[in-house]
Amino acid sequence: MNWQGVFPAVTTKFHQNGNLDMEMFFKNIDAQLEAGVNGIILGGTLGESSVLSQEEKIKLTTETVDYINGKVPVVLNIAEGATQDAIFWAEKAKEMGASGLMLLPPMRYSADHREVVTYFKAVANSTDLPIMIYNNPVDYKTLVTIQMFEELTACENIQAIKESTRDISNVTRMKNRFGDRYKILCGVDTLAMEELVMGADGWVAGLVCAFPKETVAVFNLVKEGKYEEALEIYRWFLPLLELDIHPKLVQYIKLAEQLTGIGTEWVRAPRLTLVGEERIKIENIIKRGLENRPVV
Amino acid sequence: MNWQGVFPAVTTKFHQNGNLDMEMFFKNIDAQLEAGVNGIILGGTLGESSVLSQEEKIKLTTETVDYINGKVPVVLNIAEGATQDAIFWAEKAKEMGASGLMLLPPMRYSADHREVVTYFKAVANSTDLPIMIYNNPVDYKTLVTIQMFEELTACENIQAIKESTRDISNVTRMKNRFGDRYKILCGVDTLAMEELVMGADGWVAGLVCAFPKETVAVFNLVKEGKYEEALEIYRWFLPLLELDIHPKLVQYIKLAEQLTGIGTEWVRAPRLTLVGEERIKIENIIKRGLENRPVV
């Protein structure tokens, strides 16, 4: 598959009673496809994966694959604590028709160099699906180092990196070291334009859930060399993109989806919907964004 | 139940092929009971809970309850990402005959004050088992604050706190604020004697897995006011206790269990057994400890 372009990490939609809301989910998917995104990622943080049952993850994936029907690749995120469970989901993803995997280091254990590489190789060797390694030491404590990526070149299906280290020099370091061996996708909304200018190939995006056209516009303008135009949209976009780098990104982005009409704010416990001053503050950020929304 | 004394967070024993080794597990339990521990904790980090299947957790708990047969309480750790899953395990624990629960804040999500309290209350209200809150912001990112504990006094079955903040003043702060409302158990081996002297009621211990008698001796000597004798053992013990505060505590403590004859070093992936210089270094620490082992 082609790891270039905008890849929304979509939210899972619920009814207020907590049941899956597939209708709203597909309404959002329609908006993404219409805006011209290049793939859909399921089961990430934004997808509230850790509160979904195994049955729900399977339902969500298979129905999404059916619905999208090959228009763009569907990528499943794997975030597991046990190697055996990661391999289980890699196989399941293939079975269900996913086109690729996003793969975190082991959860809940700060594995060392040898263990991280062994884990990634074990999963990669268990499947022929293409894989994007998700490198996010800030939220998940394990840094995937350049030396690890060196060793992982042995696995041909490890093809891309979701770069969420917040160390923006990594784009240049990786390009200097690996050329085009790994595609680099920015995984932090607030660093996206900077990393795209420096040569990143794609954007695993969050606010795209509520603002698909604007996200795609920034990506395309940068890739066409229209930096000034991109920068104008990006400056407008920043207060919204900052909703992606808060622990409550799920609630914030779902509220944005609700206000743009392509989602609802319902989440599952332990997450709670926003109340009080926090809710007003976030609503105001979103409303200010809507008032000045650029034409794209 | 009585949240006082030494509570080993026991390791799960595996054969080299990865299967559960219940025989070695019970051999270790025998050593714990013989040394005079006051309870057994299953399913914690040391128990490699995140690589056990649901079936294995159930087998381990029910067989342990049977084996211990009421001699000391059996406590099950709950570390879940979804409120519904935490409640599932609280009910299951009761069914299986556990005497109490150890409970972490939601995993993999940095919940805010309201969400943490709501989560703890939801679980506490779903069961009549007594609960010990596990407060470990260093490893799990969420700090349970004094204000949260204030609100949690509403739940009578929340009775104890595993204090792993590394902020040793918390023992005094909690005693000043709550008197005897919450039992305080030290959750960090290297701070145990200090916290017991300051009035902590118990010790959720790690190196006890390999050194049950020495751990119990330190606890008893402090409680009898024999500080000098306790300090002598504790100084000997410190290089071993430091194995508990490393990301590889499972591998280190399992190697110690193997060398003291009440365990094996086998772990499950993504964890790997120790090799090379690291293995030699840890073996040397353990062997030096064995050479100078005090008579207790």
Add this chain to the structure above:
Amino acid sequence: MNWQGVFPAVTTKFHQNGNLDMEMFFKNIDAQLEAGVNGIILGGTLGESSVLSQEEKIKLTTETVDYINGKVPVVLNIAEGATQDAIFWAEKAKEMGASGLMLLPPMRYSADHREVVTYFKAVANSTDLPIMIYNNPVDYKTLVTIQMFEELTACENIQAIKESTRDISNVTRMKNRFGDRYKILCGVDTLAMEELVMGADGWVAGLVCAFPKETVAVFNLVKEGKYEEALEIYRWFLPLLELDIHPKLVQYIKLAEQLTGIGTEWVRAPRLTLVGEERIKIENIIKRGLENRPVV
């Protein structure tokens, strides 16, 4: 000199117009001596050393040495960025009659192992005054490691360590490694009783500036083995001792001195005296302490 007991790091007293207030300064010194402290430390953080001119530091030191007149040792803190400046002050301290030095690693530069050891040796070899190394990586970024202290045993006049790493196990580690070669003085008020119980030899104290008798009482009771009595005072003391671990410790402790009648709140810019809600909050902590002040 004897690095045992309670060593107040005294504040520098100013008039409201910013001039040195030597009268109030000596009133405080009287209270310290009367309470039975074992030495006086000048020129530390609490002494607002970084806003004193060279002339003022000299005046303060010589007049203090005269006033104390050998009753207890006077120790001068050296916190310099250049080796040559540290050596200048070591010589000056001797000239002025100080009995010892407290010595920080180089300021404003994160020196490496070789540079830190070279710096300490250069200063130690330039003087015959006894030296206490101040180990505070939290506030000053450089950790003095056990390996560095190993090399520093070559300097006989390096005799003591102000332990402010916040890693309380260091007391035991240092005693295990060096026995009585280095005296260990706790440098963090909120960890003092814990470290004294574990064998620390002294306490470089902060709240002693306002509460000299209570500080000395805790020290003496622990050293006499009366832990229960010490703990009772220490629990009362903790909310006050916590004023020592805040960036505004100077303002907080000076306000406490004012309320106990042995100091004033005046500070020099960039520090400003407390106002508004913060002032009320700190006053309330101090007043609650005064209301329940134990008889010692």
Add this chain to the structure above:
Amino acid sequence: MNWQGVFPAVTTKFHQNGNLDMEMFFKNIDAQLEAGVNGIILGGTLGESSVLSQEEKIKLTTETVDYINGKVPVVLNIAEGATQDAIFWAEKAKEMGASGLMLLPPMRYSADHREVVTYFKAVANSTDLPIMIYNNPVDYKTLVTIQMFEELTACENIQAIKESTRDISNVTRMKNRFGDRYKILCGVDTLAMEELVMGADGWVAGLVCAFPKETVAVFNLVKEGKYEEALEIYRWFLPLLELDIHPKLVQYIKLAEQLTGIGTEWVRAPRLTLVGEERIKIENIIKRGLENRPVV
């Protein structure tokens, strides 16, 4: 003055015996001017300000002002612990003919919002020299927040910001909030191209000391919209620019200056010149850079 373009924070040159080497210093200044830099900054970290005596700082500044003779502005860095000392240097700078000031928050004290603003205002109001605030919470602990900059708009001579927070979104946040009220100069070599693309006005540079032409080339190419050409040089440059973000940046950059013939490696204690493996490693990085040096 015009806060746009490349501003080298130059190193202070010493002979091996530690004396100032003004000849080599001016040789480097010549190289900077020839390359087309837009100003010279004295007295920063790279200038080893904390090991210079007051007399040396005065000599260095006055002679530099004379030598440069108005070709570009000379800016003096002020990094003091006392407000009175900062004001002293602001006056002195004016007297000596400096064109502007770079100003850090108070050193060695974590001042709060009110104190930081009061400090900056006191210094700004004491002089009519234009000021660039140096915002570097990573090395100096105090973050200058957007709210502080809001209040500082009252001081007309506070005109620019050296942005070293490592939070690259600050360029966009500041432009969104203040438009052109403050010039933004990137203060971290490894983030320079990214920030210039996002609209930063200048670059307070480090490796420029050894590589003036390449630094100026990157700046000019970005400002001319030639991003591809700039990126090619920048990718070559990155391993060298990374020497700027290490605690030993002074030693590393001085070694680079020595190898490019416009400086020497001599530093003052507590800094020591590089030895052993570290020296070889850094030399190799520099030599690789020289081998592939682009034509600019």
